Amino acid sequence: MSDTDAVELRDLRALLAVLRCESFTGAAEELGYTQSAISQQVAALEAELGQRLVERRPVRPTAAGRRLADHATRVLLRLDVARSELGRLGHGPSDVRVAACPLASPQLLAACLGALRASDPYVRVTLRSLDAASAVRAVASGAVDVALVDGIAGPNEPLHLVDAGLLASTALAETPLVVALSAEHPLACHARLSLDSLADAPWVSAPALVDQRAVERRRIAAWHESLRYEGGDLSTLLELVGAGLGAALLPAWCCRGDRVVVGIPLGEPRLVHRTELLTLRTAEASDNPVARELRARATLS
Amino acid sequence: MSDTDAVELRDLRALLAVLRCESFTGAAEELGYTQSAISQQVAALEAELGQRLVERRPVRPTAAGRRLADHATRVLLRLDVARSELGRLGHGPSDVRVAACPLASPQLLAACLGALRASDPYVRVTLRSLDAASAVRAVASGAVDVALVDGIAGPNEPLHLVDAGLLASTALAETPLVVALSAEHPLACHARLSLDSLADAPWVSAPALVDQRAVERRRIAAWHESLRYEGGDLSTLLELVGAGLGAALLPAWCCRGDRVVVGIPLGEPRLVHRTELLTLRTAEASDNPVARELRARATLS
DNA sequence: CCAAGTTACGAGTCACGTAAGGATT
């Protein structure tokens, strides 16, 4: 009786917009519907699945809603990928659009683009700076051809940015992590630090700069986020750390040549900063000169 | 202009049905539409994506269609998973429904069910035998609570049955592979065989029994499939091998105690037969007595 | 009492079915 209609994407899009905006009205504007329509779409989903997905006033996901939203996000991402893969079948783009996370081996990228310019001055490259999640969406939707993404992970452990197999990802580089501290911090003289020794110490997190979910997944005792910097600018973050507002986990090269901030190598747990190359899984998409050059310069197999 | 409407699931379902049936008419019957409706749905998809997805007469996927169908399959599987996860939120099933592939460590399963019967005679278990792909769908749709699936893979390499993270999978057991040969086969006296040494030798493949795509992915020279057995019965397969119709790759225990068929350990490439436990990624679904018992008896960590 | 979501109802659209048309074997 309840299988008269099945789940449709329109309703899932509505659900996601509602949860993103935390508002039916906002979702309606975003999607170009009236608020009433959104209300009905969400209601239809709830009826179809037989349970509440969204709490109203305030608008928050229920447990079921959160779970469904997670699946729905991936479903829509996959369809974006499908779309852009189909769009590129047979078309080799001559100018290459690149997205890069701020800390995703800018040295590597610069070297690669330099070499490219030298070998073929006619390749046009446009470069955009994005955080990792946006970079994934940009590749998926075809807005860029390749993305350089970074994050913290165990050695030889991939970044878990997308479902395995959805996009093609190649490990390019791993660099050691340091705990960035103000030079005047009491621990700044140590040769090596473990995260446990920094329990209860204040941290500055910068989710747009470093994805440290891999750290949190390892359940460090009493991880104390005292300041959250939502910007994407490394020097600002270093200012904050230098001013003694807290420590930050960064790839080692970030602190080189800085006198206010020192980087102490991280002992335990074993973690590295990892850079990966993301493209669509089509020969055309992954065979552009930038991706080739990057892969050739990868320091990981 | 073309973004008046977006891709909808109805159209994807139609596409998949058409490709499955290799017929618009068949798809229509399967989905309860008229054939005209199916034609229009596929046409709408093709218009939306701006390219042909299906060749007609005979009905076959184009390159783009094949790619889209692959994505669509995963999308629908994920939505099945979402549905059944939501359905189970809070409900702990008291009787457990199990699907098992024929060769997925029946010893392990039997031992587990025996122990379960001994420890708690009131747990009701229903067991169904399925091939791996059906088992995945059964878990995803909630038709069963757990599935035991098997396949061939490199040592410590997971079976790639579903997207990582879609379903929870636990490695349970790995057993060596043997090349099953008729006892009268010229190579039957060897102590060890590599696949290369069997180049050009006839093979009996049994996709419902052993998923050997991992073998094919390793591009064995001149893999010659002389007979394809689509059934799921091991003793039938052994009859075929014993009658000299070809060799087969099987877990070692399949040939024990058989006088007509000998199993020669496989040297190169390094491959094993692997058994995994599949459940939904919810605490409720993976915390049933069968799954617990199986995990406790796993010979892999 | 106001902001924000729901419900009722009417209108327009869109998708389905019927039936005729075409292509391929």
Add this chain to the structure above:
DNA sequence: AATCCTTACGTGACTCGTAACTTGG
């Protein structure tokens, strides 16, 4: 000639928008 897909067209269902209603802060 038969089978199977496409296209044209009419009708019906469905979903959207308007507007009145309701609820919660």
